[in-house]
Amino acid sequence: MKFKPPDDTVPLLRMTRQRRIILEEFHTPGRHPTPDDVYMRIRRKLPNISLGTVYRNLEILSQAKLIKKLRLGCRQRRYDGGLHRHYHVRCVKCGKISDIPADSFPDLDDTAKGHGFKILGHQLEFEGLCQACRKAGRSQKGR
Amino acid sequence: MKFKPPDDTVPLLRMTRQRRIILEEFHTPGRHPTPDDVYMRIRRKLPNISLGTVYRNLEILSQAKLIKKLRLGCRQRRYDGGLHRHYHVRCVKCGKISDIPADSFPDLDDTAKGHGFKILGHQLEFEGLCQACRKAGRSQKGR
DNA sequence: TTTCATATTGATAACAGTTCCTATCTCCGT
DNA sequence: ACGGAGATAGGAACTGTTATCAATATGAAA
Numbered sequence: 001m002k003f004k005p006p007d008d009t010v011p012l013l014r015m016t017r018q019r020r021i022i023l024e025e026f027h028t029p030g031r032h033p034t035p036d037d038v039y040m041r042i043r044r045k046l047p048n049i050s051l052g053t054v055y056r057n058l059e060i061l062s063q064a065k066l067i068k069k070l071r072l073g074c075r076q077r078r079y080d081g082g083l084h085r086h087y088h089v090r091c092v093k094c095g096k097i098s099d100i101p102a103d104s105f106p107d108l109d110d111t112a113k114g115h116g117f118k119i120l121g122h123q124l125e126f127e128g129l130c131q132a133c134r135k136a137g138r139s140q141k142g143r
Numbered sequence: 144m145k146f147k148p149p150d151d152t153v154p155l156l157r158m159t160r161q162r163r164i165i166l167e168e169f170h171t172p173g174r175h176p177t178p179d180d181v182y183m184r185i186r187r188k189l190p191n192i193s194l195g196t197v198y199r200n201l202e203i204l205s206q207a208k209l210i211k212k213l214r215l216g217c218r219q220r221r222y223d224g225g226l227h228r229h230y231h232v233r234c235v236k237c238g239k240i241s242d243i244p245a246d247s248f249p250d251l252d253d254t255a256k257g258h259g260f261k262i263l264g265h266q267l268e269f270e271g272l273c274q275a276c277r278k279a280g281r282s283q284k285g286r
Numbered sequence: 287t288t289t290c291a292t293a294t295t296g297a298t299a300a301c302a303g304t305t306c307c308t309a310t311c312t313c314c315g316t
Numbered sequence: 317a318c319g320g321a322g323a324t325a326g327g328a329a330c331t332g333t334t335a336t337c338a339a340t341a342t343g344a345a346a
Contacts (some may be wrong), residue, residue: 014293014342035332050296053241055333057294073214073266073307075200076332089260100258106249109269116244117232123216124267128260157313159323178303193325198304218333219303 013064020059021045026067026081032097033089034076072125089126094134100126156203164188165200169210169224175231175240177219224254232269238275243269 009104025031025038039054058079062069062094074090078097086101109119129137168174168181176184182197201222205212213221215233221240228245252262272280 012293012343014315016294016342018295028177048296050298052297052334057158059334071216087255089262091260092263098258098260100255104254105251108248108267111247112230112232112243114270115232115241116274117234117241117269118277119232119269119271120235121271122267122269124251124265126255126260126262126265128262128264131259134261157323159312173332191325193327194303195305195326196324199323 001007013060018046018049018053019057019061020040023061023066024056026079029082030099032070032078032080034078036076038079070125071123073127087124087126089128089130091130091133092127093129096130096132098130156207161189161192161196162200162204165197166209167203169222172225173242175213175221175223177221179219181222198201213268214266216270230267232271232273234273234276235270236272238281239273239275241273 001077021042022038025033025035025041033056035051035055038058039049039051042049042054058067061067068080068082070080070088072078072088072090074095082099083091087100087102088097089100090097108122108124112119112122164185165181168176168184178194178198178201181201182192182194185192185197201210201212204210205222211223211225213223213231215221215231225242230243230245230248231240232243233240251265251267255262255265
């Protein structure tokens, strides 16, 4: 089995066992794992896989548009298997990440036109406090 | 001279020579320097300043809201002295960064409400091609 | 099924950005 | 002028990511 290469200069991409198992990680929706997350989980199935292979394949899979690379504010990079248009909120306290559907937002790329750039896309991430951390904060303040 | 501390736990922040000169870097508008950029420029005036001091002070100044920390998609962190509400476009080819005024955008924080998080802010960055790189790309394709 | 060109792997080293640490120094209030 | 809180310099340590490379596994053709 092969799949579409990232660009025309690369002749062929093979769907290896490692690559397939990495990709399977993204079939569970709502997760936004870091490369290290993926590495840790995958080692149950492939104990000998190397971290470099995980990095390499996440990059390749995202270039092939099978997953999405998130370039967010947090330290580590994350990847997302979600296909639908959506944004993310990150809890500034605990780091939890949730999806925010993009339906209610206007076409931001379109709004950004007219400043000398050909707009190709955008990254939008919200910061906030999740419910749990909000509760924790309130009880602390109350003391 | 003193300035407002990042939060109530810190009693006082001194406006030291290093800190002032770092801050002065941001009086020139339209720049979005990385810590290393700042370090390189500042060493003309303060040859003995250490990179660690630059990092520390950029963080402190941004917590004190005197500059803004940009957490964008590119590898290095950037800081922005601009006070007005605006977003950024980054050229995917050359890395050039330009401002995009936020006037024409709706209140994104408000739009993101109602998903269990208390929204505190957001980071929005556009990716695109600047005029120069677009021209270069076209001429290449034409060949 | 076998063969073969080559994409991919795993291991390791290299790397860049950032944080941490300690001794020293500076500023500010007294 | 002195004392002490807090800042600095310098460098080492750490983290996340990328590059290198010999050995291996893959997919396609015969």
